[in-house]
Amino acid sequence: MANQLTYNVAVVGATGAVGQQMIRLLEERNFPIKQLKLLASGRSAGKTVTFKGQEVVLEEATPESFAGVDFALFSAGGSVSKELAPHAVRHGAIVIDNTSAYRMDPDVPLVVPEVNMDAALAHKGIIANPNCSTIQMVAALKPLYDRFGIDRIIVSTYQAVSGAGQSAINELLDQSRDVLDGKEAECRVLPVGKLPVHHQIAFNAIPQIDVFTDNGFTYEEMKMVNETKKIFGDDTVQVSATCVRIPVVYGHSESVYVELKQDYDLNEVRALLENAPGVVVVDAPQEQQYPLATDATGKLDVFVGRLRRDLHHPRGLHMWIVSDNLLKGAAWNTVQIAEELIKARA
Amino acid sequence: MANQLTYNVAVVGATGAVGQQMIRLLEERNFPIKQLKLLASGRSAGKTVTFKGQEVVLEEATPESFAGVDFALFSAGGSVSKELAPHAVRHGAIVIDNTSAYRMDPDVPLVVPEVNMDAALAHKGIIANPNCSTIQMVAALKPLYDRFGIDRIIVSTYQAVSGAGQSAINELLDQSRDVLDGKEAECRVLPVGKLPVHHQIAFNAIPQIDVFTDNGFTYEEMKMVNETKKIFGDDTVQVSATCVRIPVVYGHSESVYVELKQDYDLNEVRALLENAPGVVVVDAPQEQQYPLATDATGKLDVFVGRLRRDLHHPRGLHMWIVSDNLLKGAAWNTVQIAEELIKARA
Numbered sequence: 001m002a003n004q005l006t007y008n009v010a011v012v013g014a015t016g017a018v019g020q021q022m023i024r025l026l027e028e029r030n031f032p033i034k035q036l037k038l039l040a041s042g043r044s045a046g047k048t049v050t051f052k053g054q055e056v057v058l059e060e061a062t063p064e065s066f067a068g069v070d071f072a073l074f075s076a077g078g079s080v081s082k083e084l085a086p087h088a089v090r091h092g093a094i095v096i097d098n099t100s101a102y103r104m105d106p107d108v109p110l111v112v113p114e115v116n117m118d119a120a121l122a123h124k125g126i127i128a129n130p131n132c133s134t135i136q137m138v139a140a141l142k143p144l145y146d147r148f149g150i151d152r153i154i155v156s157t158y159q160a161v162s163g164a165g166q167s168a169i170n171e172l173l174d175q176s177r178d179v180l181d182g183k184e185a186e187c188r189v190l191p192v193g194k195l196p197v198h199h200q201i202a203f204n205a206i207p208q209i210d211v212f213t214d215n216g217f218t219y220e221e222m223k224m225v226n227e228t229k230k231i232f233g234d235d236t237v238q239v240s241a242t243c244v245r246i247p248v249v250y251g252h253s254e255s256v257y258v259e260l261k262q263d264y265d266l267n268e269v270r271a272l273l274e275n276a277p278g279v280v281v282v283d284a285p286q287e288q289q290y291p292l293a294t295d296a297t298g299k300l301d302v303f304v305g306r307l308r309r310d311l312h313h314p315r316g317l318h319m320w321i322v323s324d325n326l327l328k329g330a331a332w333n334t335v336q337i338a339e340e341l342i343k344a345r346a
Numbered sequence: 347m348a349n350q351l352t353y354n355v356a357v358v359g360a361t362g363a364v365g366q367q368m369i370r371l372l373e374e375r376n377f378p379i380k381q382l383k384l385l386a387s388g389r390s391a392g393k394t395v396t397f398k399g400q401e402v403v404l405e406e407a408t409p410e411s412f413a414g415v416d417f418a419l420f421s422a423g424g425s426v427s428k429e430l431a432p433h434a435v436r437h438g439a440i441v442i443d444n445t446s447a448y449r450m451d452p453d454v455p456l457v458v459p460e461v462n463m464d465a466a467l468a469h470k471g472i473i474a475n476p477n478c479s480t481i482q483m484v485a486a487l488k489p490l491y492d493r494f495g496i497d498r499i500i501v502s503t504y505q506a507v508s509g510a511g512q513s514a515i516n517e518l519l520d521q522s523r524d525v526l527d528g529k530e531a532e533c534r535v536l537p538v539g540k541l542p543v544h545h546q547i548a549f550n551a552i553p554q555i556d557v558f559t560d561n562g563f564t565y566e567e568m569k570m571v572n573e574t575k576k577i578f579g580d581d582t583v584q585v586s587a588t589c590v591r592i593p594v595v596y597g598h599s600e601s602v603y604v605e606l607k608q609d610y611d612l613n614e615v616r617a618l619l620e621n622a623p624g625v626v627v628v629d630a631p632q633e634q635q636y637p638l639a640t641d642a643t644g645k646l647d648v649f650v651g652r653l654r655r656d657l658h659h660p661r662g663l664h665m666w667i668v669s670d671n672l673l674k675g676a677a678w679n680t681v682q683i684a685e686e687l688i689k690a691r692a
Contacts, residue, residue: 152658156502156601158551158590177526180519197634204640205504205592205599207652207666212631216654216664225657238658242601242666244504246551247593253551255502255588255601285558288543294550306553308562311571312498312584318562320553320588 006034007342010069010093012061012084013076014038014049017166018098021331022073027052031335032342039065040076063087071338074098075330089125094341096334098129100219103227110230112333113340114278115142119233120337121344127337130231131223132329133157133243133252138231139302139328140279140321141258143272145232149261151315152238155224158246158253159209160293161201163325164190168201172247175202191245202247209243218243251293252325260315266307269317273304278328283307291322299324300332352380353688356415356439358407358430359422360384360395363512364444367677368419373398377681378688385411386422409433417684420444421676435471440687442680444475446565449573456576458679459686460624461488465579466683467690473683476577477569478675479503479589479598484577485648485674486625486667487604489618491578495607497661498584501570504592504599505555506639507547509671510536514547518593521548537591548593555589564589597639598671606661612653615663619650624674629653637668645670646678 009026013019019040026033036051039061048055059065061080066072066088074081074088075098085095085102102108109119110128112135120127130138137155144150161168167189175185179202187198191208199206209220217225224241274281282291283305291303302323310316323329355372359365365386372379382397385407394401405411407426412418412434420427420434421444431441431448448454455465456474458481466473476484483501490496507514513535521531525548533544537554545552555566563571567587574585620627628637629651637649648669656662669675 154500154603156588158504158592173526176522180523180526191634195634199634199638200640203594204638205594206638207599207601207636208631208634215657216631216652217657240603240656240658240662240664242502242603242652242664244599244601246504248549248551253553253590255553255590257500257586257588285554285562288537288541288545288554290553292545292550292552294546306562306588310586311561311563312586316586318586318588 004032006032007070008035008037008068009033010037010039010066010072010088012039012072012074012080014040014058015044015047016075017162017169018075018326018330021326022075022335023049023051025331025335029335029339031339037065037069066091066093069093071096073334073338075334085126094123095126096129096337097126098330098334100131100223102126103128103130103223104230110227111337112138112231113336114139114276115231116233117340120341129330129334129337130227131220132163132325133159133220133254134224134227134231135329135333136252136302136321136323137224137254137256138228140273140304140319143276144258144260144269147272148264150237151259151261152240153228154240154257156242156255157244158248158255159243160248160250160252160325161190161245162250163209163252163329164193164245167193169249172201172249175200176247179203201245204247206245207242209245217241248293250297250324250326251322252329253291253293254321256319256321257310258317258319259313260317263315264317266309270307278302279304281305291320293322296322296324298327300327302328350378352378353416354381354383354414355379356383356385356412356418356434358385358418358420358426360404361386361390361393362421363508363515364421364672364676367672368421368681369395369397371677371681375681375685377685383411383415412437412439415439417442419680419684421680431472440469441472442475442683443472444676444680446477446569448472449474449476449569450576456573457683458484458577459682460485460622461577462579463686466687475676475680475683476573477566478509478671479505479566479600480570480573480577481675481679482598482648482667482669483570483600483602484574486619486650486665489622490604490606490615493618494610496583497605497607498586499574500586500603502588502601503590504594504601505589506594506596506598506671507536507591508596509555509598509675510539510591513539515595518547518595521546522593525549547591550593552591553588555591563587594639596643596670596672597668598675599637599639600667602665602667603656604663604665605659606663609661610663612655616653624648625650627651637666639668642668642670644673646673648674
């Protein structure tokens, strides 16, 4: 057997909630790394991270950081991606970008490996990772889309605070402790750090993720609408979303109603999902088994349950879709794209 | 001005989460009480509760407890209502029952005062209070139902643990503390106390409220389906529900998609809701104002926001409906029915 090829990998945003998961996955999955470069902002430069028993020193991300890099995994915010991804491409790296910077760029494929890996193979240097809430939904719906077609999707989300980063995790934990202790909860981060108004997330549900657009939907909701169309390569799929932050640390849950284009048999739907890559069916209501955010935490799969026919619409189907938003929703989908690119070359 | 008539009122289930709110409301609203009788199980008999500065001793609820009672407000579980409500009626009391015991009984009106107070006036001794998640939804949809008609409703709920009683509140608070302290969370109550499997609610979302029916929906979900039809007196209204418990103590939130029968103007919808009794519109997305469970706690109203047109269906409308599940969802709706009956007699 030939020696396995190895690659120089850069992680941009190595100190963030997603960046940390990327590093952990590269280690756990024994990604074929020649050299790992951990890039962050200037104020984190010089800190060290342990990778496979070795200390790796964080470097400040600059346009010249990417010389010799094969895969550059970005998760340091949209403005960093906008600024540095073109430099990474110039140096010959394949960029897999976890921010929203390039998602709707017609020259950039938006990829969930289980759905449209073919699009990734046609990249021009940058591949975009979809929004977390979109990824888990389309991964679960893909086998139904292929078999029956999809007319419309109405989704309400139950999203974990980790989707808003480490500061939001800290806020939920701090507020929870304060409320339990009978103190006032301090609100500084959620729903959107940069906006003026902040609401308590502990023991609450906030129907705002990202800023509002003119049509009354938030950007997070519009991401689900537009990204779903782009990933399926089908502008006719109608999505309406309500995105809600709830006091969960890890794991997004989604209540999904889907109208298929054809009549369906529920047993066939279950069988299709059971055989779908990356999807695990947890659906035994009489044993009270269904996907839960706490069970999905740390897992790479998308979990699906509460499968049931709509009571009225003959092609209507309800389901409950749960996945770890930092993993399949972000870090794992990114690393998985890199793994699949390597496999496709082999 | 004539002396105001006063009434003998019994609260059955006086120690429960809802019973306590009923007593508080009777006091705060200065309900015209001649004598207040607080009834509970045998093990609570002898305890005292303060009402308007007086100690009231709890008595064990028996068939003869209702002699001379004008209004008997029940919230001690369906089996207690089944057993004792007929005795209260025999003694001449009007029963307003907060349990599910009589809700679908064709001889018992199921009442939300803002929607169908006329049904309450035609009672035969027992009036049923709908399920909490139904009440707030139909109260908000009533003006739209009257003006445009409703074809279908697809609702996903974000329900507070107080809907499952004081033991569920304690469980959420205990588990939250344990998780924050890095301890294992003990699960004994939720999702359904009497069922064998319990799941962690702290920092989680449980897509099960009440037990499952054969069609894959839970009883809680089917309550929303069937009670909505009965309250509107219209079997053609199609409801599909996904009911989810989240780590919130007080206040149910609902993501509601509704398809009206006629085209609508969003400004007219807003105006109708602003003028609807018991409904408060909180809908200024650019100022990040929308209903929140924490804001609704302790309030009697139903709060509505996130009003927006569906992106695809011309008669589709999305909204976010929040109310205190122990108040409008239970204790207040019950006391309100009694108040309205008194007004109707005057």
